[in-house]
Amino acid sequence: MPRLVNLYPSRGSALALGALPFLILIAAYLFGSAARLAENPDDKLLPAPSAFVDTLKSYAVEEDRRSGEVLWWLDTGASMKRLLIALAISAFIGIVGGLAIGALPVVRSLLGPFVAALAMIPPLAILPILFIVLGLGEVAKIALIVFGVAPCIVRDVSLRAGELPKEQLIKAQTLGASSWLLSTRVILPQLWPRLIDALRLTLGSAWLFLIAAEAIASTEGLGYRIFLVRRYMAMDVILPYVIWITLLAYTMDWLLRLARARFFPWAESR
């Protein structure tokens, strides 16, 4: 019998093991739902699976009677647009700021402490300021996400730049690299994988800030819908939306991981 630390499951059993917690959760839900509904057919807390099918139909297939839109896709489109724009802006700030801070000691002295302080401000605490200054429109919501995510990405990417072996940077200079070439041909290419890692890690907080902003001031969006139907205790809407959000976030994470392996194969084997 090998030690437990050396016991690796086969491919098939790894899949089965991975699925197990999900299956247990689903089974527990079905069991709990059935038990509660048997006691009180009007129970709203754990709706029966059939209720989800009805919701999905009325939200994701049929048009809303009042607005004429298919709400599910309207909400998804609005939220994804905000999130993707905010993440793109954050990634841009992250790579440019991280490179400048990591590569140039003068910029590090100038901006290092400032970015570190920015990253410590709880973004939700300045949400009111954003709403007052930028209005209740899209800009404030995107700004909240950028504010919450970009400083962390800048710090992470600049840390990576600082970790590059000194030997490498000296070697590049003996090959005739200027500051510009050293930054663009030696340092920058080695920061991309870390940018992707940083994006993956901040994805969770990006969603958090998105939903918070939508819950407070919005007319559509996944977070808006969840908080709207909360008033009616509509668990049959909230739960599918939560699962959908989870699925979207998981897919984004997976795509980023795929992109890293595809575009930066040299950073994989370690």
Added chain:
Amino acid sequence: MACVTVKHLWKEYGDQVVLENLNLHVADREFVTIIGASGCGKTTFLRMLLGVEQPTKGQLLIDGQPVPAEPGPDRGIVFQRYSLFPHLSVLDNLMLGLEFSGSRWLGKLFGARRREAAEKAESLLEAIGLHTARDKYPSQLSGGMQQRLSIAQSVIREPKILLLDEPFGALDPGITADMHEIILRLWQANRMTIFMITHDLKESFQLGTRLLVFDKRRHDPHAPERYGATVTYDIPLNRKKHSAPTPPLTAELVR
């Protein structure tokens, strides 16, 4: 041309004297091997030649001029490790120096100029026996292959001076013979002055035309940092290296 002159050179870190009163003249195309106890300041000396450390007192001259305060393409370096670029393939690692000199803003060559650079890099790859690995990344190479590439990389810009800091220290003793052959070939082909630190006495005799031993002349048992090391032995090695027949591959490199 690259002769190195050292006049009354001192290097101190705070209260610690690392090197004291170093005086030396090294002629062009000399192959200087340096040995000495661990921590006696050999790497510090090399780093001053490289331009990343400045002398505390005294002068360090290359062809009569003070060493610039920054590394530059006239002085190549091979460290024990970590000096390859992990995001570039073997061929791109080798071409990088040519791309830096040929393209100031992009650092990339295209078309005929790229082909020309690639040809030069490939002939060098062949000379160090890495031709078949040209598309691999550094992490996919063995330690010996990495060091061969690192050496080739640092000579491609044809530096006047090549600095080697225990380049084979982390390698299997079995493969050092190959490495010695490569370094000697490149030395002859490129007309460089070489400074090489090693821990291997045999290696230092085999390769060098001149051997420097760094050690402390004086010792204060109560304050070991009071006195620094200097060159205690300066041994000319009369190997007939300059007249050695040029291997065919090198002729290709000299071009």
